[in-house]
Amino acid sequence: MATETTVGIAQTEKAFLKQDGMFHLTKSKKMQAKKNRKGQIRYYKNIGLGFKTPAEAIEGIYIDKKCPFTGNVSIRGRVLKGLVVSNKMQKTIIMRRDYLHYIKKYKRYEKRHRNVPAHLSPCFTVKEGDIVTVGQCRPLSKTVRFNVIDVEPCSTQKPVNVKKQFRMF
């Protein structure tokens, strides 16, 4: 049987990677009509809240069950914005959120920050210094409760020292 459908999906693991709930050999005409430009039957969804599903999520060949667009997570609750501090982890990033804390006695503010680990779907390419929008989802690991849903790449070509910046969103 010609199985061009899943050709190219990076089978990097010891078990066969596939989207949960998608039968790649389906003969149903309804599913056949849903093929993407590469001729693959791929599950993807609109996460809502006005966020656009990236083309890479629809056309891509990656399998990520924690991806908000092609996996089994829903985005609900808070939506935060922050600066990417580190993308050294596999499929996750550390995002930094800066804020000002008011000291009543002195009527002044102090700078504070929080690091938020967020899951990064393979449909996004992110580097340090990018501004990232993350949406709350169910706990994906011990510390990850957020999922990257949008990226604004930083325009500077010089290396940015993320830890010395202070940017509120």
Next chain:
Amino acid sequence: MGIGRDSRHKHYKTGGRSKTSIKKRKYEMGRPATPCKLGAKRVRRVRCRGGNMKYRALRLDAGNYAWGSENVTKKVRILDVVYNATSNELVRTKTLLKNTVVQIDAHPFMQWYLKKYGVDVGKKKKGAQKDEKQEEEVKRSRHVIFKQKARAAKTKLDHGLEEQFQSGRLLACIASRPGQCGRADGYVLEGEELAFYKKKLEKKKKN
């Protein structure tokens, strides 16, 4: 309960430890892991939180397997455990877990295929003359023969599956969780997935 599923004993992300003054709670309990092996059926019932039941399969030898592209499901015997992505140890000890690749008895599917398409999948092509004699023995009305031929003309059996039918064993993947529901149900491997696992098995054989 010795095993607990709480997160209070863990370190924080910063590395700090918490001095917990809370004892272990029943809602955090865990039970000892008992993997399901291949053998004569043995299933234990466990009363869980809320009065719900879990069926802990300790030994299983049969399951409900689905042939996806043909949309058939048959209860078949599980013959052998062949591959487990987690560890080779689990294959050696013939442990049945979700996503374990097993060999199942192909005969129920062969019989179904014969009835639907009038084609005996298990036979090799050399025995064509003998087939015709046997076909005559099985009485089928002209209407049935016509239907079967029409269906057979449309479908084509995957080469990978054809080979397996001739050996009488199909490769299948367990999709249920035997330790939770007490069943080792799954689906017959086809297409890309079948090719993937076949490659893995060949690699193992070489080693």
